[in-house]
Amino acid sequence: MSPRIVSTLASLALGLALLLAPVAAAQPQNPLLPLVDAAAERLQIADPVAAAKLHDGGLIQDPVREQQVLDTVAEEARTHRIDPAYVTTAFRNQIDATVAVEYARLAGWKLDPATAPADAPDLAASRATIDALNREMVAEMAGQWPALHAPSCRTDLSVATDAVAQARGLDDLYRQALGFATRSYCP
Template identity: 40%
Template sequence: MRVLAVLLPVITALVLATVPASASPPSLWRLTDLVAQRVRIADQVAAAKYGTGSPIDDPVREQQIYDSVAARAPELGLDPAEAVRFFRAQVEASKLVQRGLHARWAEHPAEAPATRPDLTEIRPAIDRMNTGLLAELAATRQLRTARTCPARLLVAARVADVVHRFDALHARALRAATAATCAV
C-alpha cells in the first residue's frame, strides 16, 4: 500500500506530462488539497481545546457553518443541501482528528502540545478555507457529477495524502472529508 502511495504521484505526473497543457484534464486537486488543509488545521483546534474541558462537538459553531454555506450556495449555482452535506463531512473529519489527537495525547502526555492556540485566531482561517472550498465546489461541479469522479477523487486524495505526509489518523480523516465530494 505504501508503494502505491509513493508511486501514484509519479504515475499521475507522468500521465499529465504527456497531455498538452491546453488539453490537460480537469482535476479535483485544488478542492482535495483545500480539504487536506482543513483536515490539517484540526490539529490546532484540538490543541486549543485539549485539557480545557471544551467539548470537541460544538453544535452552535457547526450550525453557523452550515447556515452560512446554505445561504451562499445558491449564488454559486450550488444546491444548498449538497453544499451542507459536503461541509458536514468536513466538520466530522475535523472532529475525527480532534478525538484521535486527544486520545493520543492522553495516552502519551509527552506528545501533548506545549502551547494552546486561541480558537478566535484559528476560526477566521477555517472560515477562509470554507470560502475557498465553496468556490471549488462550484468550479468542480461538472467533475463531481461525472461518472469519472470517484476515480479522479481517488487519485487526488492519494496525492494529497502523500503531499501532506498524513499519518493514519489524518489519512482516515481525509477519506471521511472527501466522502461527500462526488455526486454520482
C-alpha cells in the first residue's frame, strides 16, 4: 500500500477515534460501531484495488477470489459457532458494495483521466488487509451476535452507520455502499 494511502487511513482512524470519544463518554457504546467501522474500512480499500486494476487491466469482478472469501468467512463463522449462511450473506453484500464502488471509480477515471491515480498500489497488500478485516468482522459478528438479533439492532445499526460515515468523511457513494454492505446485519 502506498505511503499516501497508509497516511490517509491512519488519519481516518485518528479522526474516528477523536469524533467518537465524546460520544462514548456521553452514552453507552453502540455495540455495532466496531463492526460497521470495519465494514467501512474494508469498503474504502475499493479505491486502491480499483487503481491497481486500472493499471494492470484486471477485471473488477473476480468470482474465484469472491468464492474464496465467502468460503473462508463461512469457515470462520463455524469456528465462532455462528450461522455461516448469515455471515456469507453479509459478506456477499459487502463484496457487491465494493465491486460497485470499484466500477464507479473506474468510470470516473475514464471520464476524467486527470483524476486517475498515477501509480498502481500493490493488489496483494490490499487483499491481505481485506483478509484481516474479514476475520475482524466475523469475530465482531460473533461477539455481537445478541445485539445483531435484538429488537434494537436496526436503530443501533442506523446510529453506527451515521457515526462511522461522518467520522470517516464518507462521500455519497461510500455512504450508499456502506448501507448496502450492512443491509442484512439485522435479520
